[in-house]
Amino acid sequence: MLILLAAALLRFVDLSGQGLWLDEALSVEMAQWPTAVLLTVDDGHPPLHPLLIKWLSPWLGSEICGRVISVVAGVATIGLLFLVARRLFDERVALLAATLLTISPLHVWYSREGRMYALLAMWATLSSLLVTRLARRIDAKIVAGYLVVTAAGILTHYAYVGIVAAQGLYLATRLRGRVRVAHGAAIGTLAAASAIVVGRMVLRETVWSPLASTTRGFDALALPYTAFTFIAGFGIGPPLEELHRSTSVATVAAYWPEVAAVVLVAATVGAVAVAGAIRDGSRIAYPLLWLVVPPLSLYVASWLTGIAFNVRYVLASLPALALLLAAGLMRRSPAVRVAAVLALVSISAVSVARDHVDPRYAREDLRGAAAFLETASGEGDRIVVSSGSTKHVLQHYMGHRSMEALPVRPVRTRGEAQRVVAETSRPDHATWIVLSRDWDDDPHGHLSTELTSNDSVRLEARLPGVRVYRTGG
Numbered sequence: 001m002l003i004l005l006a007a008a009l010l011r012f013v014d015l016s017g018q019g020l021w022l023d024e025a026l027s028v029e030m031a032q033w034p035t036a037v038l039l040t041v042d043d044g045h046p047p048l049h050p051l052l053i054k055w056l057s058p059w060l061g062s063e064i065c066g067r068v069i070s071v072v073a074g075v076a077t078i079g080l081l082f083l084v085a086r087r088l089f090d091e092r093v094a095l096l097a098a099t100l101l102t103i104s105p106l107h108v109w110y111s112r113e114g115r116m117y118a119l120l121a122m123w124a125t126l127s128s129l130l131v132t133r134l135a136r137r138i139d140a141k142i143v144a145g146y147l148v149v150t151a152a153g154i155l156t157h158y159a160y161v162g163i164v165a166a167q168g169l170y171l172a173t174r175l176r177g178r179v180r181v182a183h184g185a186a187i188g189t190l191a192a193a194s195a196i197v198v199g200r201m202v203l204r205e206t207v208w209s210p211l212a213s214t215t216r217g218f219d220a221l222a223l224p225y226t227a228f229t230f231i232a233g234f235g236i237g238p239p240l241e242e243l244h245r246s247t248s249v250a251t252v253a254a255y256w257p258e259v260a261a262v263v264l265v266a267a268t269v270g271a272v273a274v275a276g277a278i279r280d281g282s283r284i285a286y287p288l289l290w291l292v293v294p295p296l297s298l299y300v301a302s303w304l305t306g307i308a309f310n311v312r313y314v315l316a317s318l319p320a321l322a323l324l325l326a327a328g329l330m331r332r333s334p335a336v337r338v339a340a341v342l343a344l345v346s347i348s349a350v351s352v353a354r355d356h357v358d359p360r361y362a363r364e365d366l367r368g369a370a371a372f373l374e375t376a377s378g379e380g381d382r383i384v385v386s387s388g389s390t391k392h393v394l395q396h397y398m399g400h401r402s403m404e405a406l407p408v409r410p411v412r413t414r415g416e417a418q419r420v421v422a423e424t425s426r427p428d429h430a431t432w433i434v435l436s437r438d439w440d441d442d443p444h445g446h447l448s449t450e451l452t453s454n455d456s457v458r459l460e461a462r463l464p465g466v467r468v469y470r471t472g473g
Contacts, residue, residue, distance in 0.1 A: 004075055007078050008071070008075050011074050011108060014356065015064065016064050016067070018363050018464075019397070020063065020367065021364055021366070024113065024115060027066050028053070028063060028114070028396065030050035031050045031053035032054075033050070048119075048152060049156055053065045056068075063114075070118040071111055073119040073122040074111025074121075075111070076122050079098070081098055081101055081125050081323060084125060084128050085097040085323050087129065087132050089280070089326075089327055093330045094326075097322045097323045097327075098322075101318070103344065104322065105233025105235060106230060108233070109355060110312060110315050116156050117157070117312045123160065124160070124316035127167065130149060135286070160316065162316075162317075163316055165294070166286075166290050170285065170286045173285070217307070218306055218309070219308070221247055223295060225243075228263070229311050230318060232262045235354035236258050236347065236351050237262070238252060238255050241437075272332055275328065283327070290323075298313055298314055364465025364466050365466055366436060368466070369394065369463055372461045372468060373394075376432075378429065380428075383401060384404050384434070385433075385434045386433075386441045389436075390437055390438075407424065408420050411441060412443070412446070417442075417451075421450055421456070425472040430470050432470055435451075435467045456471055456472075458470050
């Protein structure tokens with residue numbers, strides 16, 4: 001109970017301190033659609049999460065509702081992981097696994113975000129509890145519960161099929177002839193349905209351009225970066241904005257001391273944990289599949305289709321890492337175990353603190369930008385934004401104001417940047433240029449350089465991830 005209380009405090013404190021970012025605003029907007037539209041629209045998102053927001057927002061408020069769902073799901077995942085770990089190992093391993101997931105900076109991050117990824121991890125952990133029971137005894141009620149939870153996972157996010165694949169592999173090796181025909185048919189039907197759903201999604205999203213970033217696709221470094229964030233979260237190493245602009249060695253090298261420290265801790269703790277975990281033999285089989293299969297399958301899918309691999313898609317595998325580390329560390333001496341936990345707590349403290357107080361790592365503050373524009377701009381002023389996502393979120397907060405995209409997108413040369421400034425300037429009214437998430441529209445920084453150096457342009461506001469310039473008038 002103390003662990004769950006600590007988890008709740010880490011996730012609930014200052015929950016509305018930062019405004020919505022693009023995907024959260026999209027969730028709020030989707031929840032306002034009619035139920036029939038949510039169930040049928042081809043937007044690349046299953047309907048369960050927006051339906052939950054739709055049903056709960058009258059009591060919680062639409063803007064905070066998604067985040068509250070994530071907090072509850074995040075804390076519930078920790079409790080469920082305790083039960084999974086106790087079933088596979090013992091109560092000491094279960095307590096340590098719950099502790100490690102509680103302090104995980106990546107899990108804290110997504111447990112505070114109004115999207116479906118914390119919920120996805122909860123379904124994965126609940127189904128894991130059922131799978132570990134099925135591996136010991138086939139029971140119709142457990143099979144039915146597993147099918148319901150798995151359907152909920154797929155209706156939350158299509159990436160959940162990676163979890164289904166891991167569980168299918170585990171059950172195939174554990175049951176070996178003990179599955180009754182009815183149970184086998186039910187599980188086989190679910191697997192086939194999952195393949196059809198995901199196949200349809202991949203086919204649709206590879207040809208549906210609005211979901212595809214103009215600059216992102218398959219990245220060979222996505223998997224190593226995911227491993228890094230599983231330990232360090234997003235608050236250590238290069239900020240996400242810098243990585244969106246460039247994933248070069250130079251970008252990472254600028255943060256080499258802290259990156260090296262995390263890699264050293266992760267390698268040391270990992271080696272110590274592996275050396276202890278292998279003594280548990282078959283008991284680590286399922287956590288290992290849970291950790292490895294979903295990221296690898298998504299990585300291969302990204303390579304085959306060109307759709308970007310995102311860390312959030314494999315958050316459902318993070319509890320497995322906490323479980324494997326706990327199992328291995330409990331096999332080591334108390335001194336080694338305490339040193340490893342203190343090292344992980346130190347990394348978590350730095351990462352979570354930066355997410356809260358360091359503007360380089362905070363989500364872009366478009367709520368603050370909207371409040372500034374409401375006060376500083378006049379009715380006849382133009383508002384020009386750097387990307388479709390920026391416009392989408394600003395209009396969520398400033399629905400009555402019209403906004404325009406940059407007249408040139410993307411800006412590839414200094415001449416094009418000068419043209420943007422010239423075409424947006426008007427002598428009679430001010431023009432406000434809002435740059436946020438502009439790595440697609442200004443990939444080389446020419447527009448930023450021109451706005452900074454041009455004497456007719458003034459930087460009026462700088463917020464986390466947002467710059468507001470004024471020209472003309």
